[in-house]
Amino acid sequence: QVQLVESGGGLVQAGDSLRLSCAASGRTFSTYAMGWFRQAPGKERELIAGVTMGGGSTYYADSVKGRFTISRNNAKNTVYLQMNSLKPEDTAVYYCASDRLPVPLNKIRGDDWGQGTQVTVSS
Numbered sequence: 001q002v003q004l005v006e007s008g009g010g011l012v013q014a015g016d017s018l019r020l021s022c023a024a025s026g027r028t029f030s031t032y033a034m035g036w037f038r039q040a041p042g043k044e045r046e047l048i049a050g051v052t053m054g055g056g057s058t059y060y061a062d063s064v065k066g067r068f069t070i071s072r073n074n075a076k077n078t079v080y081l082q083m084n085s086l087k088p089e090d091t092a093v094y095y096c097a098s099d100r101l102p103v104p105l106n107k108i109r110g111d112d113w114g115q116g117t118q119v120t121v122s123s
C-alpha cells in the first residue's frame with residue numbers, strides 16, 4: 001500500500017497560481033502512475049492530470065490543459081501540480097492517487113488516495 005499526503009491548497013484570486021504537492025510513502029516502488037483528481041461541490045470526482053513514474057508521460061483533461069502542469073520527483077517520491085491562471089471553476093478539493101498496474105493515463109483509477117486539499121479561487 002502507498003500512503004499519499006497532499007499539500008499546497010489554499011484561497012487565491014482568479015489569475016493566481018498554486019502548486020500542489022503529493023508526497024508518497026510506503027510501497028512506492030510499486031507505483032506505475034499517479035494522478036490528480038478534483039471534486040467540486042455537487043459534482044463527480046474528475047481526473048485532471050496523470051503522469052507515469054517511469055517515463056514521465058503525462059495526460060491532461062481539456063479543462064486544465066495549457067494551465068496546469070504535472071511533474072514528478074522520483075527521488076523525493078513526490079508529484080506536483082502547478083496550477084496557473086486559476087479560475088473560480090477550479091475551486092474543488094484536489095486529491096492525488098496512485099495506480100500500481102499499467103493503465104492509460106486517462107483511465108487512472110486510484111488504488112491509493114490522499115486525503116485531499118482544498119483549493120478555492122475567488123473571482
